[in-house]
Amino acid sequence: MPRPTLASSRRTVGLERALAHAARRRSDHLRDLARLVSFRTVSADPAAAGSLHDCARWLARRLAHAGMEAGVVPTGGHPFVVARWTRRAGAPTLLVYGHYDVQPADPRDGWTSTPFRPVRRGEYLVGRGASDDKGPVVAHIAALEAWLEATGALPVNVVALLDGEEEIGSPSLRRWLRATPPPVAADAVVVSDAAMPTAGRPALVRSLRGMVALNVALRARRPELHSGAAGGVRNPVEELCRVVAGLRDGEGRIAVPGFYRRARSTAGPSLVVTGVAGGYTGPGAKSVVPASATAALEIRLVESQRPDEVAVSFERHLRGAVPPEFDVSVRVLKASRPVRLPLEDEPSRAAARALRTAFGVAPAVVASGGSLHVVPALLDAVGAPVVVMGFALPGDGRHGPDERFHLPAFARATDACIAFLHELSRTRVPW
Numbered sequence: 409m410p411r412p413t414l415a416s417s418r419r420t421v422g423l424e425r426a427l428a429h430a431a432r433r434r435s436d437h438l439r440d441l442a443r444l445v446s447f448r449t450v451s452a453d454p455a456a457a458g459s460l461h462d463c464a465r466w467l468a469r470r471l472a473h474a475g476m477e478a479g480v481v482p483t484g485g486h487p488f489v490v491a492r493w494t495r496r497a498g499a500p501t502l503l504v505y506g507h508y509d510v511q512p513a514d515p516r517d518g519w520t521s522t523p524f525r526p527v528r529r530g531e532y533l534v535g536r537g538a539s540d541d542k543g544p545v546v547a548h549i550a551a552l553e554a555w556l557e558a559t560g561a562l563p564v565n566v567v568a569l570l571d572g573e574e575e576i577g578s579p580s581l582r583r584w585l586r587a588t589p590p591p592v593a594a595d596a597v598v599v600s601d602a603a604m605p606t607a608g609r610p611a612l613v614r615s616l617r618g619m620v621a622l623n624v625a626l627r628a629r630r631p632e633l634h635s636g637a638a639g640g641v642r643n644p645v646e647e648l649c650r651v652v653a654g655l656r657d658g659e660g661r662i663a664v665p666g667f668y669r670r671a672r673s674t675a676g677p678s679l680v681v682t683g684v685a686g687g688y689t690g691p692g693a694k695s696v697v698p699a700s701a702t703a704a705l706e707i708r709l710v711e712s713q714r715p716d717e718v719a720v721s722f723e724r725h726l727r728g729a730v731p732p733e734f735d736v737s738v739r740v741l742k743a744s745r746p747v748r749l750p751l752e753d754e755p756s757r758a759a760a761r762a763l764r765t766a767f768g769v770a771p772a773v774v775a776s777g778g779s780l781h782v783v784p785a786l787l788d789a790v791g792a793p794v795v796v797m798g799f800a801l802p803g804d805g806r807h808g809p810d811e812r813f814h815l816p817a818f819a820r821a822t823d824a825c826i827a828f829l830h831e832l833s834r835t836r837v838p839w
């Protein structure tokens with residue numbers, strides 16, 4: 409612990425001012441979150457492109473109002489927002505990553521309110537994206553604003569990146585990050601897009617699973633046939649169901665050869681069939697043998713498993729299992745490698761202290777079951793430690809119906825973001 413100096417006590421006064429400022433503005437933060445949730449920013453839906461644009465512009469304006477230099481970066485897909493404040497020479501630079509796009513809200517089953525018309529219900533704000541990831545995004549913006557309004561400056565340099573394509577694998581941002589020279593330099597990265605165990609106990613993530621999401625489609629080289637007349641013709645829906653069911657053995661282990669080669673345990677990786685489509689299931693009955701069928705698979709990876717190898721072995725296995733009279737296509741939709749975060753670096757220690765300041769307890773160190781495609785890309789592009797803090801609750805319904813964000817956790821998350829900037833300013837770069 410450094411000896412208190414005039415500079416360090418001035419910094420502590422700054423922290424207290426910023427925390428007090430945020431405490432007075434909780435209702436403004438809630439209003440910002442409700443506004444942000446009201447944008448229908450479903451990145452997977454091409455019809456929502458206009459809403460994503462509007463939302464990006466709103467965020468840039470909001471960050472500019474907070475005192476950041478902010479702009480919208482157009483891409484071939486949905487735009488992202490970049491905001492900078494870099495006036496503290498010699499201090500570390502923190503890259504804050506968040507995303508403003510959301511998962512689709514369909515099917516509507518299970519929603520008791522309108523997904524993009526946020527409502528307050530007890531201690532929660534309910535609406536698509538409230539927890540993933542708009543609540544944590546507003547917590548970071550509120551933290552920056554609290555420092556800038558209460559003290560006129562940030563204690564460290566900050567670059568904020570708000571992605572509009574996280575839920576579809578961040579293709580545009582990942583391409584941008586790969587540019588030479590690197591478009592952004594930072595000494596640490598913080599991502600707040602993970603869950604914590606309880607409202608009183610925040611999380612620091614030590615590992616993230618990788619992922620391969622792929623679609624497999626079977627197509628017969630013939631049209632739909634009359635089911636009464638088509639004796640003995642193979643049915644692509646039945647064949648696809650058989651092939652997909654065969655991806656596991658009798659013990660539930662993934663039966664694709666070589667799958668566990670780079671994983672020490674068989675417990676961590678997983679396979680989920682996220683959807684199957686084919687044939688006719690509408691009103692009444694239609695007597696046909698369908699011509700095509702599609703399945704969507706999501707494979708989560710751990711340890712040293714490599715998404716490229718896994719994609720190739722799944723593709724080979726699927727092609728080999730399908731009868732020759734069908735055309736098979738396998739499309740990889742998303743791929744990212746698993747990540748281990750050592751947590752022994754200065755930014756992770758600073759984050760642990762900040763979480764303790766805000767929540768009053770040490771954070772839980774968790775192995776996240778989720779995947780954040782952007783984290784490997786940030787590690788490669790920035791080359792700095794990445795801190796993943798979790799503020800979402802297990803019951804928040806991220807990706808599900810009636811998604812919600814816990815408002816007391818929102819307040820503590822905001823305070824943790826404020827304290828993190830302070831704790832980082834007490835460290836010296838290079839680490």
Ligand SMILES: [Zn+2]
Nearest residue numbers: 540541574601
């Ligand atoms: Zn997310």
